[in-house]
Amino acid sequence: MQTNTTGAFRRRSALALTLAPILSGGLALGAHAQTATPVAPQASTEEPGDTIIVTALKTSQRLIDVPAPVTALSANTLTEQNLTNIRDYFNRIPGLQYSGQAVHSLSLRGITTGGATNPTLAVLVDDVPFGSATANGDTDIPDFDPAILSRIEVLRGPQGTLYGAASLGGIIKYVTQDPSTTQFTGRVEAGVSTVAHGGQGNSLRGSLNVPLIKDRVALAVSGFYRRDPAWVDNTDSNTGQFLANANHQRQWGGRAALLLRPVDNLTITLSAIRQRLRTENSGLVDFKSDTDFNSVNADPYSVTRVLGQPSRSQFDVYSARAVLDLGKVQVTSVTGWNVNESVPYQDLTSIFGGLLGRYYPGLSSVFLTNSHRATRFSQELRLSGSSTALDWMLGGFYSVEHANISQTMLLMNASGSLIDTPYVGAGPSTYRELAAFGTVTGHLAPGLDLQVGGRYAHNKQDNLSTVATTGVAQYIFGFSSSEEHRTSESPFTWLVSPSWHITRDVMVYARVANGYRPGGTNTLADGVPGTYRSDRVVNYEAGAKGSVLEGKLDFDLSVFQIDWSRIQLQNTSANELTFTTNGAKARSRGVELAGTVRPWTGGAISGNATFTDAVLTQALPAATDGGSALVGAKGDRLPNSARFTANIGLDQKVRLGEGVSGSLGVNYAWTGKRPGDFLNSLAAAGRERQMLPSYGQLDVRAGVALDAGWSVNVFARNLTDERAVLYAINRNGTTAPYGRYIPPRTVGVQFAGSF
Structure with missing residues (x-):
């Protein structure tokens, strides 16, 4: 049976290949941007003249000056519209696809083949790489709460020169707020929400900035607690116990940042982020077939699974950033360490209960814990400078990751007591990368620039796999074993990008750049190659961006x-x-x-539209030596990529009286049909490749704000209560299909105060 397992260990155990995949589906030049429109990647809902600043290319630039496609979403936009998870706002970002809660389930511009191979986009917190560059860490999407953030930047297309491995599709960058050494400020937010067919949720956020020594030392702290409303009921498949709104989850965390300026030309920022997530039961629904995405139950928001499948995850990110301004040269050091860990439980009684029940009297339930833990240390040192002739950057980078996937099978009796743990597997791995990179931008003529860059990297991997089985499990899952494998490679990436500022606020550009993701090793077995190589992309792009009509039109x-x-x-x-x-x-x-067009005072109409045609240009290779393989012919579309997506929104601000203003917003997002994962050659006759239906989502919001800093906002997401398929899984046609709907209509109110 072919499945999409994760990590080094996924290739080393028959049980891992059967179980781990079942688990994986269950589950935006200044320091920051102004309030960004929810749909346009370079527009603001503020009045003409406001500027959005991003750091996507590791330097502060106006968004309209970046010779690459960048989308910026501000934290204010996210909180006002209750966009707290990436699945809530991915369809507002051109070219971004979502098919699950792991980083490898995200893709940009259709660059994915599905499954649990190495990620095709990189995730960063400020300039610190987060999670793993390989599938061995099986990193969850961090979904940092807006309380921790200033904005989110999404840079599309390969970014191998500046960001290295696993950025062949692009990057997602979470940008935090720097402390201020001049102003004492604070903010509090509280919200409640309710979801159709379900229950209630609530949220609480707070932040405080304290200048400890004016112009020299400042401390910024923020924190949050959030309980999202649940809507999926669960009837226990063993006991018949019914639990309404079973898919509830809680999330909490915070950030502390200390800014030190011991001398005028040196700034040091120390930051710590911690976030925790706890869930009970999943929101996954079993579909009737590969073509019928109605629930197998009469109630579309009801499932029949064993209750008590908790999941927990944690994210910790620690960083130290030092910037030394020497006049013509700026020296930047970024040191980071992060850990991400998740421990989900999955009910596998329907798969293994009958088989193991023959050998374990009293067996009632079979669970698997599939613990993923990855730590990553990184150090980047770069020098940069600028003159009338050229701008340049030269840097070095080192990173080491330690990842482990640990699986434990739990056999339980009817009372919930543990009978045995017949199977324990682990797959620790280490990934090291050392790189040097540089870019030069020559100012060839007034307004005409040419940027070139390159990056040489060397990486090494060491993967270990251990399996421990006991008793009769040895005959079912294989005997205990241990294997170790090593590999290394030295990739080179580059970019060439000319650009021309026709006016100060209008630019055209071209860009040719490449990217890669690392290769790795496989288990030593008959018919299995010992290693696999990195894959490569080359991106050819032309673009235009700017602001015209005195700031009334951004494009x-x-x-x-x-x-x-x-x-x-x-x-x-x-x-x-x-x-x-x-x-x-x-x-x-x-x-x-x-x-974005601003046709009248206080009003902004924003939109985006994306056409993507991502297909195979060569058929997928057939299986060899009696194995099985993914099946894809030349011209077949790549997974999870809609040919057409679009978004349109209206924002209106009005003065309601002395010291009082109001706002109104409407947003409609359209996601076209998307093909599912490729089928496997083992798929039963008659199985069809999934084609997820298109859907539209309407969101509305309104608010009242006092100039004194207090505000109230009400919102409704999925106002028409569409039951649309967010993503679907059928393990390449080898298991019954299941997946997740978008959340039903969710209505809520947010109260906020600033001082």
Whole structure:
């Protein structure tokens, strides 16, 4: 049976290949941007003249000066509209696809083949790389609460020169707020919400900035607690116990940042972020078939599974950033350490209960814990400078990751007591990367620039796999074993990007750049290649962006083609071990258009539209030596990529009286049909590749604010209560389909005060 397992250990155990995948589905130049429009990647709902500043290219720039496609979402936008998870706002970002809560389930511009191969986009917190560059860490999407953030920047297209491995599709960058050494400020927020067909939720956020020594030392702290409303009922498949609104989750955390300026030209920022998530039961629904996405239960928001499948995850990010301004040269050091960990439980009684029940009298339930833990240390040192002739940057980077996937099978009796743990597996791994990079931007003529850059990297991997089985489990899952594998490679990435400022606020550019994700090792078994190589993309792009009509019209247009070679694929050997191999080619081409028009005072109409055609240009290779493989012909579309997506929103601000203002907003997002994962050659006859239906989502909001700093906002997300499929899973056609709907209509109110 072919499945999408994760990490080094996924390729080393028959049980891992069967179980781990079941778990994985269950579950935006200043220091910050002004309030950004919810849909346009370079527009603001503020009056003309306001400027959005981003740091996507590791330097502060006006968003309309970045010769690359960038989307910026401010923390204010996220909180006012209750957009707290990436699944809430991914469809407002051109080119971003979402198919699950792991980083490898995110993709940009269609660059994915599905499955649990290495991630195709990189996640950063400020300039600190978060999570793992490989699938061994199986990193969850951090979904940092807006209380911790200033904004989110999404940079589309390969970014291998500045950001290294696993950024062949682009990057998602969470940007935090720097402490202020001049102003004492604070903010509090409280909210409540309710979801159709379900229960209630609440949230509380707070932040405080304290200048401890004026112009020299400042402390900023923020924290939050959030309980999201639940709407999926669960009837226990063993006992018949009914639990309404079972898919509830709680999340809390905070950040503390200390800014030190011992001398005028040196700034040091120390930051610590901690976030925790606890869930009970999942919101996954079993579908009737690969083509019928109605729930198998009469109630679409009802499931029949064993109750008590908790999951917990944690994210910790610690960083030290030092900037030394030497006049013509600026020296920047960024040191980071982060840990992410998740421990989900999955009910596997329906799969293994009957088989194991023969050997374990009194067996009632079979659970699997699939613990993922990854730590990463990184150090970057770069020098940069500028003159009338050129701007330049030169840097070095070092990173080491330690990851482990640990699986434990739990056999329980009817009273919930543990009978045995017949299977324990672990897959610790280490990934090291050392790189040097640089960019030079020559100012060839007034308004005409040429940027070139390159990055040389060397990485090494060490993967260990251990399996411990006891008793009869040895005959079912194999005997205890241990294996160790090593690999290394030295990739080079580059970029060339000319740009021309027709006016100060209008620019056209072209960009040719490449990117890669690391290769790795497989288990030593018959018919399985010992290693697999990195895959590569080359992106050809032309774009135009700017602000015209005295700031009343902002626009951003990009046209691209990405050529992808040596694609990493997950196949299965004859003895049921999953492994990664290289094969086939693909390309993605498309057009991305976004803009904001401000036709009257206080009003802004923003929108974007994206056309993406991501297909195989070479058939996927067939299985060898009795194994199985993904099936894809030339011209077949890549997974999870809609040909057309669009977004349009209206924001209106009005003065209601002395010291009082009001706001009204409407947003409509359209997501087109998306193909599911490729089928596997083991899929039963008659199974069809999934095609997820298109859907639209309407959100509205309104608010009243006092100039004194207090405000109240009401919102309704999915106002029409659409029951749309967010994503679906059928393990490449080898298991019954299941997935997740978008949340039903959610209505809430947010109270906020600033001082």
